Amino acid sequence: xxxxxxxxxxxxxxxxxxxxxxxxxxxxxxxxxxxxxxxxxxxxxxxxxxxxxxxxxxxxxxxxxxxxxxxxxxxxxxxxxxxxxxxxxxxxxxxxxxxxxxxxxxxxxxxxxxxxxxxxxxxxxxxxxxxxxxxxxxxxxxxxxxxxxxxxxxxxxxxxxxxxxxxxxxxxxxxxxxxxxxxxxxxxxxxxxxxxxxxxxxxxxxxxxxxxxxxxxxxxxxxxxxxxxxxxxxxxxxxxxxxxxxxxxxxxxxxxxxxxxxxxxxxxxxxxxxxxxxxxxxxxxxxxxxxxxxxxxxxxxxxxxxxxxxxxxxxxxxxxxxxxxxxxxxxxxxxxxxxxxxxxxxxxxxxxxxxxxxx
Amino acid sequence: xxxxxxxxxxxxxxxxxxxxxxxxxxxxxxxxxxxxxxxxxxxxxxxxxxxxxxxxxxxxxxxxxxxxxxxxxxxxxxxxxxxxxxxxxxxxxxxxxxxxxxxxxxxxxxxxxxxxxxxxxxxxxxxxxxxxxxxxxxxxxxxxxxxxxxxxxxxxxxxxxxxxxxxxxxxxxxxxxxxxxxxxxxxxxxxxxxxxxxxxxxxxxxxxxxxxxxxxxxxxxxxxxxxxxxxxxxxxxxxxxxxxxxxxxxxxxxxxxxxxxxxxxxxxxxxxxxxxxxxxxxxxxxxxxxxxxxxxxxxxxxxxxxxxxxxxxxxxxxxxxxxxxxxxxxxxxxxxxxxxxxxxxxxxxxxxxxxxxxx
Numbered sequence: 001x002x003x004x005x006x007x008x009x010x011x012x013x014x015x016x017x018x019x020x021x022x023x024x025x026x027x028x029x030x031x032x033x034x035x036x037x038x039x040x041x042x043x044x045x046x047x048x049x050x051x052x053x054x055x056x057x058x059x060x061x062x063x064x065x066x067x068x069x070x071x072x073x074x075x076x077x078x079x080x081x082x083x084x085x086x087x088x089x090x091x092x093x094x095x096x097x098x099x100x101x102x103x104x105x106x107x108x109x110x111x112x113x114x115x116x117x118x119x120x121x122x123x124x125x126x127x128x129x130x131x132x133x134x135x136x137x138x139x140x141x142x143x144x145x146x147x148x149x150x151x152x153x154x155x156x157x158x159x160x161x162x163x164x165x166x167x168x169x170x171x172x173x174x175x176x177x178x179x180x181x182x183x184x185x186x187x188x189x190x191x192x193x194x195x196x197x198x199x200x201x202x203x204x205x206x207x208x209x210x211x212x213x214x215x216x217x218x219x220x221x222x223x224x225x226x227x228x229x230x231x232x233x234x235x236x237x238x239x240x241x242x243x244x245x246x247x248x249x250x251x252x253x254x255x256x257x258x259x260x261x262x263x264x265x266x267x268x269x270x271x272x273x274x275x276x277x278x279x280x281x282x283x284x285x286x287x288x289x290x291x292x293x294x295x296x297x298x299x300x301x302x303x304x305x306x307x308x309x310x311x312x313x314x315x316x317x318x319x320x321x322x323x324x325x326x327x328x329x330x331x332x333x334x335x336x337x338x339x340x341x342x343x344x345x346x347x348x349x350x351x352x353x354x355x356x357x358x359x
Numbered sequence: 360x361x362x363x364x365x366x367x368x369x370x371x372x373x374x375x376x377x378x379x380x381x382x383x384x385x386x387x388x389x390x391x392x393x394x395x396x397x398x399x400x401x402x403x404x405x406x407x408x409x410x411x412x413x414x415x416x417x418x419x420x421x422x423x424x425x426x427x428x429x430x431x432x433x434x435x436x437x438x439x440x441x442x443x444x445x446x447x448x449x450x451x452x453x454x455x456x457x458x459x460x461x462x463x464x465x466x467x468x469x470x471x472x473x474x475x476x477x478x479x480x481x482x483x484x485x486x487x488x489x490x491x492x493x494x495x496x497x498x499x500x501x502x503x504x505x506x507x508x509x510x511x512x513x514x515x516x517x518x519x520x521x522x523x524x525x526x527x528x529x530x531x532x533x534x535x536x537x538x539x540x541x542x543x544x545x546x547x548x549x550x551x552x553x554x555x556x557x558x559x560x561x562x563x564x565x566x567x568x569x570x571x572x573x574x575x576x577x578x579x580x581x582x583x584x585x586x587x588x589x590x591x592x593x594x595x596x597x598x599x600x601x602x603x604x605x606x607x608x609x610x611x612x613x614x615x616x617x618x619x620x621x622x623x624x625x626x627x628x629x630x631x632x633x634x635x636x637x638x639x640x641x642x643x644x645x646x647x648x649x650x651x652x653x654x655x656x657x658x659x660x661x662x663x664x665x666x667x668x669x670x671x672x673x674x675x676x677x678x679x680x681x682x683x684x685x686x687x688x689x690x691x692x693x694x695x696x697x698x699x700x701x702x703x704x705x706x707x708x709x710x711x712x713x714x715x716x717x718x
Contacts, residue, residue, distance in 0.1 A: 035454055036461055037442070037568035041686075042659065042679030061468075083396070083716045091713040095394055100706025102395055109420075109700045110693065209396035210716060300401065318677065319694075320401030327400075334469065334693035335678075341468045347459025354450040357442045357569060 004155040005240045009285055012162045012256060016263045019053035019291035027052035027059075027343070034346040035354045043316070047294065047339035054267050054292055055174060059340040065333055066113040066168055067177035067326045068257060069096055069103055070161070070250035072120030073139030074184030075148065076226070081187045081219045083210045086139075089183045090123035096181070096325070097130045103179060103325035110333050112177065117164065119157055120249030134160040136249050143191070143226050147245045154244045154252055161256030169264035175336060176261050177269040177296065178278065179326020180250045183209075186301060189277040190223045191230075191246035193303040195237050196280050197310045201227060206273070206301040206322075239284035247281075254278035255285070262289035269336065271329035272299035272322065276307040283311060294336065297321060297328030363514040364599045368644055371521045371615060375622045378412035378650035386411035386418075386702070393705040394713045402675070406653065406698035413626050413651055414533065418699040424692055425472040425527055426536035426685045427616060428455055428462055429520070429609035431479030432498030433543030434507065435585070440546045440578045442569045445498075448542045449482035455540070455684070456489045462538060462684035469692050471536065476523065478516055479608030493519040495608050502550070502585050506604045513603045513611055520615030528623035534695060535620050536628040536655065537637065538685020539609045542568075545660060548636035549582045550589075550605035552662040554596050555639050556669045560586060565632070565660040565681075598643035606640075613637035614644070621648035628695065630688035631658035631681065635666040642670060653695065656680060656687030 027049040032038055039045060051059040071093045077086045095101040096116045099108065107114040117132040118125055122139040125131055136156050140148035149157070168176055182188075186208040193204040201224035207216050230245040231237055243252050255278045261268055270279050270293055283290055295308055297317035308315060316332045349356050386408040391397055398404060410418040430452045436445045454460040455475045458467065466473040476491040477484055481498040484490055495515045499507035508516070527535055541547075545567040552563040560583035566575050589604040590596055602611050614637045620627055629638050629652055642649055654667055656676035667674060675691045708715050 034461075035451065035459060036682050040568070040680065040682040041461065042681065044678060044680065044690075085714050085717060088714050091711065092394065095706055095711045095713060098706070098711065100394060100704075100711050102393075102400065102701055102705060105700050105704045106697055108704075109697060209399070316678070317675075317694075319403060319675070321399065321403065322401065323395050323399040331403075331694065331697055335676075335690065338465055338468060338690055341464050342461055345459075345464045345467075346461060347454055347457070352450065352454045352457065352459050354454060355444050355447050358444060 004151045005158060005244065008155040008158045009240065012158065012259045013286040016286055016288050018288045019050065020056045021053065023056050024049045024053035031343065033348040035349055035352050041342060044339040044342060047336055048343035051267055051340060054265055058344065060344045061337065061341055063175055063337055063340060064173045065111065065175050066115060066173045067103060067107050067179055067330050068115045068117060068164060069179045069181060069326050070117045070119050070253045071181040072249035073122040074182055074188060074248055075140045075142035076144060076187050077184040078142050079144055079222050081222055082183045082208055084183050086122060086183045089181055090121050092181050093118065093121055097128060101325060102323055102327045103330060106327055106330040110330060112330050112333055117253065119160065119253045140248055143246050144222060148247055149244050151244060157249045157252035158256035161253035162260035165257045165260035165264060169266060173266060175267040175269060177271060177326045177329035177333065178254050178257060178275050179271045179329060180254060180274045180324055182248055182250050185248050185250065185274050187219060187223060188246055188248045188251060189274045190303050191226045192242055192277040192281065193306055194223065194227045195231055195242045195246065196284060197306050199306050204303040204306060206303060239281045243281055251278045255282045258282040259286055259289060262292040267294060268292050269294050269296045269329040269332055271296055271326045272324050273301040273304040274324055276304055276311065280307050280311055296332035299328065363510045364517060364603065367514040367517045368599065371517065371618045372645040375645055375647050377647045378409065379415045380412065382415050383408045383412035390702065392707040394708055394711050400701060403698040403701060406695055407702035410626055410699060413624055417703065419703045420696065420700055422534055422696055422699060423532045424470065424534050425474060425532045426462060426466050426538055426689050427474045427476060427523060428538045428540060428685050429476045429478050429612045430540040431608035432481040433541055433547060433607055434499045434501035435503060435546050436543040437501050438503055438581050440581055441542045441567055443542050445481060445542045448540055449480050451540050452477065452480055453487065456487060460684060461682055461686045462689060465686055465689040469689060471689050471692055476612065478519065478612045499607055502605050503581060507606055508603050510603060516608045516611035517615035520612035521619035524616045524619035524623060528625060532625060534626040534628060536630060536685045536688035536692065537613050537616060537634050538630045538688060539613060539633045539683055541607055541609050544607050544609065544633050546578060546582060547605055547607045547610060548633045549662050550585045551601055551636040551640065552665055553582065553586045554590055554601045554605065555643060556665050558665050563662040563665060565662060598640045602640055610637045614641045617641040618645055618648060621651040626653060627651050628653050628655045628688040628691055630655055630685045631683050632660040632663040633683055635663055635670065639666050639670055655691035658687065
């Protein structure tokens with residue numbers, strides 16, 4: 001058991017309510033008055049109604065958008081599971097902050113405030129500004145040999161994510177994208193996917209940043225061994241135990257943020273494989289957050305497809321991206337804003353003098 | 360035969376060249392230097408390389424974007440093929456201009472210049488400003504009884520679209536979305552789909568703006584009768600004949616715009632069913648335009664799926680929209696801009712000091 005992290009989660013999940021169905025129905029009724037054939041905006045109508053239900057209000061622009069990119073290293077990289085060296089985690093954090101990474105470019109283009117959070121990078125950032133310092137430890141332990149985190153480390157990471165969600169709520173953000181950086185973290189996400197969905201390692205393990213066939217086979221064997229080591233039987237697993245044994249510090253922080261954001265009635269734009277693994281853990285801890293979730297995109301990682309099915313989420317985009325960083329979630333932000341713009345700015349049949357459908 | 364429209368098309372297609380493969384290769388090489396795993400931006404990389412090949416230059420922001428919404432009425436509405444009265448075409452044109460329609464809202468949000476073109480609305484717009492007056496005729500003829508257009512009308516509509524593309528090029532636009540409004544025009548698009556793909560009317564005919572089962576069945580029978588009347592055999596059909604017999608004035612103008620835009624090396628964001636019918640006709644007239652096309656979205660109309668397959672285009676969005684107006688194309692514009700932003704603004708491995716993949 002995990003008493004410390006259990007108490008952290010109880011504090012975070014306390015007071016979470018599902019989105020408001022009365023507001024969803026009200027929003028649907030409004031959508032049906034707008035100058036378009038009934039239902040012809042497809043998922044955009046679902047999105048607008050979801051935002052109304054989440055915010056308990058008629059959605060309007062501008063939305064206040066932020067993306068949090070949580071970074072951490074992974075002890076499992078000692079097993080050769082990534083095409084890139086661990087040093088890239090730190091290098092990419094500097095690239096995020098300098099504005100040169102994919103998520104930096106997309107956030108700038110789409111008016112999304114970028115926050116980069118060091119949850120556990122194996123390196124120092126003493127003189128780096130523009131970075132949120134929440135380091136728990138310089139990377140997780142090698143989960144092939146021992147649990148990735150102690151209960152205390154897990155609790156600290158969960159709370160850090162939750163506190164950032166509280167700060168985002170206080171800053172007035174109404175939608176958050178949740179992304180990450182961490183060489184080795186698709187291995188963690190694959191193990192989480194196996195634990196939550198009962199999938200085999202073979203189905204849940206992809207090529208990450210670009211493994212060749214032999215390395216992919218070896219990574220799959222590592223995931224299989226991790227799952228067998230920590231979870232003799234894939235039944236009645238506690239999501240906190242899964243997170244502690246095979247998670248990452250960035251994944252734990254994302255889980256904490258997702259839970260606490262739902263408590264503050266903030267819409268959550270989920271990114272790719274890692275982000276969805278954190279989301280699936282959060283849902284396992286508190287199913288009432290489900291209505292706050294929007295899947296930004298479907299990544300090319302095979303495990304992501306399993307997680308989206310597990311979560312029952314249809315992604316907005318399916319562009320064969322597999323980058324992480326929150327890039328797919330930020331790319332989907334203009335679609336969400338479009339839904340809100342249509343909801344709040346379109347004319348009605350009566351205001352525009354447009355005839356309705358024939359009886 | 361159609362000598363007038365044939366000469367119009369020869370004038371328009373003269374000088375069209377495919378996108379430049381050298382520039383595409385150059386762009387791909389640049390993408391591989393950026394701080395991301397190789398190929399991890401998926402279709403966004405294809406898009407950026409396509410824009411480079413189209414423009415024969417490194418793509419940069421800002422892009423100059425416009426959407427043209429071509430409006431016209433259809434004589435076939437006499438057969439009861441639409442859930443809405445014909446008067447809605449004119450009413451919606453006024454709504455576009457007033458800023459209250461879906462495409463108006465989306466164009467405003469995403470910085471896309473909206474042009475509304477009256478190609479053949481059954482109504483007068485004498486005192487309406489903000490509208491491009493290119494009316495050929497107050498609606499097409501009833502194509503169940505006679506060809507929808509004369510050769511002269513077709514030629515005039517094609518040229519009007521081409522001239523607007525030339526004006527867009529002169530205004531510096533680098534990407535155009537092509538949309539439409541016209542009660543009855545899914546019937547025209549279904550007939551075009553049958554003629555171009557050999558599909559049955561049953562597979563190519565959808566519910567348009569929202570027909571019930573009985574009306575959908577009746578519309579399918581109308582499409583079947585139209586195709587049988589004009590095209591005894593679905594082989595070796597001339598696209599100009601197809602357009603003249605079963606097209607619409609707005610569809611002809613879109614076809615002219617698409618051809619002439621390709622000549623001016625402008626990227627074309629295609630919208631839904633009607634827009635894709637015009638595109639498929641344009642490709643049948645001049646296959647070298649294929650590389651200029653980007654499919655903005657997949658509409659819920661069943662015929663659109665057939666046309667996208669026929670054109671070999673993968674859409675950027677698949678959100679169950681079925682509104683037309685260019686709405687899906689404008690909604691996809693931020694994705695195209697994202698691709699260009701990533702291409703032009705991301706750091707390279709060497710500039711950011713990020714380690715490359717392990718050997």
